[in-house]
Structures are given as C-alpha cells and as structure tokens.
Amino acid sequence: xxxxxxxxxxxxxxxAFSGKIEEVTIPGSEGEFGVLRGHAALLSAxxxxxxxxxxxxxxxxxxxxxxxxxxxxxxxxxLVETAERADxxxxxxxxxxxxxxxxxxxxxxxxxxxxxxxxxxxxxxITRISVADKHA
Amino acid sequence: MASxxxxxxxxxxxxxxxxITRAMxxxxxxxxxxxxxxxxxxxxxxxxxxxVLTSLxxxxxxxxxxxxxxxxxxxxxxxxxxxxxxxxxxxxTNLIKAAERFVREKIAEGKEVQLIxxxxxxxxxxxxxxxxxxxxxxxxxxxxxxxxxKISDDIIPPFMQAEYDELYVIxxxxxNIAIQRPAVVRLFPLPPIGKDEDTEPTARIDYIYEPSDxxxxxxxxxxxxxxxxxxxxxETSAGENGARMVSMDxxxxxxEEMIQSLTLRMNKARQATITAELMDIVGGTEALSKS
Numbered sequence: 001x002x003x004x005x006x007x008x009x010x011x012x013x014x015x016a017f018s019g020k021i022e023e024v025t026i027p028g029s030e031g032e033f034g035v036l037r038g039h040a041a042l043l044s045a046x047x048x049x050x051x052x053x054x055x056x057x058x059x060x061x062x063x064x065x066x067x068x069x070x071x072x073x074x075x076x077x078x079l080v081e082t083a084e085r086a087d088x089x090x091x092x093x094x095x096x097x098x099x100x101x102x103x104x105x106x107x108x109x110x111x112x113x114x115x116x117x118x119x120x121x122x123x124x125x126i127t128r129i130s131v132a133d134k135h136a
Numbered sequence: 137m138a139s140x141x142x143x144x145x146x147x148x149x150x151x152x153x154x155x156i157t158r159a160m161x162x163x164x165x166x167x168x169x170x171x172x173x174x175x176x177x178x179x180x181x182x183x184x185x186x187x188v189l190t191s192l193x194x195x196x197x198x199x200x201x202x203x204x205x206x207x208x209x210x211x212x213x214x215x216x217x218x219x220x221x222x223x224x225x226x227x228x229t230n231l232i233k234a235a236e237r238f239v240r241e242k243i244a245e246g247k248e249v250q251l252i253x254x255x256x257x258x259x260x261x262x263x264x265x266x267x268x269x270x271x272x273x274x275x276x277x278x279x280x281x282x283x284x285x286k287i288s289d290d291i292i293p294p295f296m297q298a299e300y301d302e303l304y305v306i307x308x309x310x311x312n313i314a315i316q317r318p319a320v321v322r323l324f325p326l327p328p329i330g331k332d333e334d335t336e337p338t339a340r341i342d343y344i345y346e347p348s349d350x351x352x353x354x355x356x357x358x359x360x361x362x363x364x365x366x367x368x369x370x371e372t373s374a375g376e377n378g379a380r381m382v383s384m385d386x387x388x389x390x391x392e393e394m395i396q397s398l399t400l401r402m403n404k405a406r407q408a409t410i411t412a413e414l415m416d417i418v419g420g421t422e423a424l425s426k427s
Contacts, residue, residue: 068188068352
C-alpha cells in the first residue's frame, strides 16, 4: 500500500504543488531531513530554508518560509507561509534584500527588537539566492 | 428656468461622471473577483492549519503559552481595519461608527484603549481625535501574507511582555457582495483551541513531534495569528471592492436617471423657445398684414 508518496505544498496564496513524488528533503527546525515512502507519522516545524523533492528522477527546488510538515502514511503535507520555486525567484531582488538586511544589521544593536526581524530577513534572502543558483 | 445651454452643459457633465462611475464599477468587479479567488485559495491552508493546531492543542495544556494568558483586561488595543480608498458606500463609515461605539464603551468601563489603524480611511478619521499606537496605510493595493506577518510582529511581542492585556480586531465581515457587516473579534488572548470539540482520542494519530509538542505549539500559535489577520485582510479587501461595485452601480443608475430627466427638461425648453419664436413670427406677419 505504501508504495507511493503524495506531496502537497500549501501556502496561503495557493496550492504550490500537489502530486506523486519519490523523495522529499525538508528543512526542519531541528535540521534538514528526508522523507521516503513508508515514513513514520511525524509532525515537524519548518524553518526558512531549501526544500527539494524528486519526481520522476528529477529534482525540483523551493525556497520556503516558516511553517510545518505533517507526514502520514503515504502522504506529506507541507504548510508554509511562502514557497517559491527556484525558477520563479527574482535573484536581483533577493540580492538587494540581502544587501539591505546586512547594512541594517551592522548598524543595529543586538538588543534591538528589529535585530531579530532583520536577521530573519537576511536568512530568507540568502536562502532564496542559493536556491535560485541551484536552478541555473 | 435654466437656459437651454445650461441644461446641455449639465447633461454632458453628468454623462462624463457616468462614464467614470461605470469604469470604477467594472474595475471593482474584476478586483472583487481576484479577491474572492484569493479567499478561495486561502481556505485549504486555513482548514489544514486549524486541524493540526487543534490536534496539537488537545495534547498539550495550551494555557501555558503566553499568547493564551488571560489577564485582567485593563489595557486594551484595538485594530481598526478599513480600506485605503473611499467611494465604496458605507463600507468605512459603518465600520468607523461601530469602532467608535466599541471604544467608547470600553473607555466608559474605565479601560485604557490604544488604537491601531490598518487602512488609510481609519487612520485619517481617528488620528484627528486620538494618538494612534501604530498605523498601516496604503497596504491593500497589493498585499500577501507578509503583511499579516508584519502586523503580527508588531502586536505579539508587547502582548507576551504584558504591555497590554487584550487585543480586538474590528473589520468588515464579508457575507456576500452586497453585505458586509462590521465584526468585533477578540484576538488576544487567543480563544481556547479545540476545547469544545469532542474528538475521540483514539482516532488521532500518534506523531513523532519534532521539536517537542510544546515547542511546536509555541511555533504554530504565532502562525495562527497570521492566519486570523490574513483572513481579516482578505475579507476587508473583498468587501471593499464588493461595496464599491454596488455603490458605483447605483451611481451609474442615478446618472442615467438624471440624464433622462435633464433631457426631458432640455426638450421642453427647446420646445418653449421654438414656440416663442413661432409666436413672434406669427405675431409679426399679422401686424404687417393689418397695416
């Protein structure tokens, strides 16, 4: 029965992906992990990072933002606030966001409430750039 | 009686207005369609999210999280969500009225109230009267979940640090295209999740939790706030365009009526001048023939 694995990537804007896949690698909050068919039921938080899955032997990359994943028998549901496929990422914009975040971070004291926010923005920008590079 | 020329000029002016209102009606209709589609697309996310959150909340004692902390509500914050632009009938007026009534009641109860405005119309109205704690304007043109995240980042930390005790959101609930009702929703402390439902404990799957279920709940609760705010934003945006569509449709109809009655008046005036001219000619010839 568990000889196939369904993957669903859901964001507030749309169903980013839905289909049968062979393997998925998820950026969990405790570290990256892979899911193959027959995986035990799991509920894990997702952090900003790179998600990729293999479908028909081909890998597809996504840059994702915070969310969680629910793994049940034969099905993986990924709920994230944003998910961008590698070929849809605007690299120029990501670079600008990265420079902007770095410039702000160097000025802010660590205790500032904005520091954490800017750090998260920087992490997002770096992820997007590295995912976009994978596509090229 | 207005001269023929004046009436003609007025007809031209009204028909120009009609063109504008009709164009606005059509723009609002297409924006409404887009907004409704977004609400539609958001539903699967919200439903799944609630499912997981509920099953998680049943496992851990949710009272432990600071976002669920119930305190004596002395200091209150209110988010007032209006549209950025006008010309949408009573959409903003009704909401502002409801908000004002609510705030007055709370102040009468001796509570300290701070306002947060989302949308320019609410800001413009309230900033003349009170100091706004924060405002988000010109945001509805193009927005996504990151706006909800930004707003949440602004309201969650002060609540967790007990800088205020209760948060309300006042927004227009989208019932259908013609009906939007102001709704007052308490956001913080978050309402208890899944307590009223009787799910069979055995029916639930035992997951491996990573990290622990308590930390996971702590991560999901801010996301829950994003979901609630995003839904309010979507409903406001759909409601605004629905209201504008209806009011612009009415305006177009009124213009048509006005043009009709003006045309009637114009024809009467023209008739009157012709009659007067005829009378002149007839009178003139008669006077000539008599002599």
